[in-house]
Amino acid sequence: MNEIQEQIIEEFSLLEDWIDKYNYLIELGKELPQIAEKYKTDEYLIRGCQSKVWLNVEEKDGRLHFTADSDAIITKGIISLLIKALTGRTPDEIINTELYFIDKIGLKENLSPTRSNGLVSMVKQMKLYAIAYREKLKS
């Protein structure tokens, strides 16, 4: 479960300074598999943020698959990491995962509630989806 987080931490440890890290994020952002256009609507928008974030979830065989997008590239880069860490997991795994890697790779500032870039709300929304699906899958 934390393997992916460890893997990301290792990848980032090779990057020397913030410029390399941000350049890497920008690359990841550009590569992020985009959310299907039909989900880029207000319904899937995470509100109240400077950069817009859209998030969609689909459940298959008890596992949740997330897709997301943003209009800001740095935000997209971080989304790509967050999705990597949480997608394809069971609701229980998602609920119990502590996302410690952001702090470890020196990008904590991007996940601070005061930045209003939508990422904190996105993680919260992912966990809420997991809780909802856990209940749904039980019944």
Added chain:
Amino acid sequence: MALILKCMNFDINKIRADFPILSRKVNNLPLVYFDNGATTQKPQAVIDKIVEIYTKYNSNIHRGVHYLSNYTSEAYENSRKVVQSFINAKYSHEVVFTSGATGSINSIANSMCQNYIKPDDEIIISELEHHSNIVSWQVQFSGKGVNLKVLPVNDFGELMLEKLPELISEKTKLISITHVSNTLGTINPIKEIIAIAHQHNIPVLIDGAQAVQHTKVDVQDLDCDFYVFSGHKIYAPTGIGVLYGKEKWLDKLPPYQGGGDMITSVSFEKTIFNRLPFKFEAGTTNYVGAIALATAIEYVQNIGIENIETYEKQLLEYATQKLSSIPELIIYGKAKNKASMISFLIDTIHHYDTGMILDKLGIAVRTGSHCTEPLMKRLGIDGTVRASMAFYNTIEEIDILYNGLERVKKMFF
């Protein structure tokens, strides 16, 4: 540097030394603070004043018979006179201390809706307004059927004054307009607007939150009925602001809040409100903030608001020229008459992305909609990067911003 020399009695190094925060580093680089539109930094004199009051004189005002209360009461009332002379109000009791520009507008909105603005009435604002001068009215109007009419802007970000007459009707009860746009920097022709309004006996409220720190304001010359601003945008602490109102209006309007210090006599049947300005200052006011506001204003007056204006105009001119030399950079707000701020975007790079990279370079700018969403809609964008300059900023800092933007370009293109 030739630009700096044009302003003779202006020693930028000495000025910068007055602001301790300007010598700190951010991300291991010297701080370049271009977010003065959001709030300004404080000179040592203001910081010292706050410490002095709390260390030597603190006591509630207008209440005690004792030495300390006398001292702070006098200092507080003296601050009122400092503000009076700064904006050239006719009487010091026309100066009411509030919590800030937002507090001032809300207070007037509430008072006016008690006995002056009635259902089916209208007020006129502009497309440039800060949410403060939109939502304060909406909150009071909700469910009452009062309407907001909006004066539009042209593509340069200037108000379309020619449209004002057609917005005015018998139902118009107030025109409430910003002096300077916090997003585009446009300096509005408020004197003309006030003259037009007065031909129709309509009072005018001016939101001076982005003006008093940049240019001379004379409320008698303008003949505005209300003028509001925030202390923290003019080098004073947060939590203090000013509501200037003509005596005849403040007399006529009922108070916004009830409490201590604003009454002459109280019984359970009837309360007689105190005279101006105390009628509008319920409860314990931010007297330390008010006293420090006077210190900030005196600091500005010492340098001279005209000197500040001249110097800042040069900064704006240089910054406009320098940033325009980046071909992909689009400047929003090209009014002929502008205060020292520039709103821009680099091609399709998101304002948040630009702001994040500038932050890494020690440069503080504001990104987003700047609390002016209707204006963003008019411009067809959802935000900008805004560099807002103060008289302690330098040509060198503009060069640092320019280099930062070149860096941003390299990273995102």
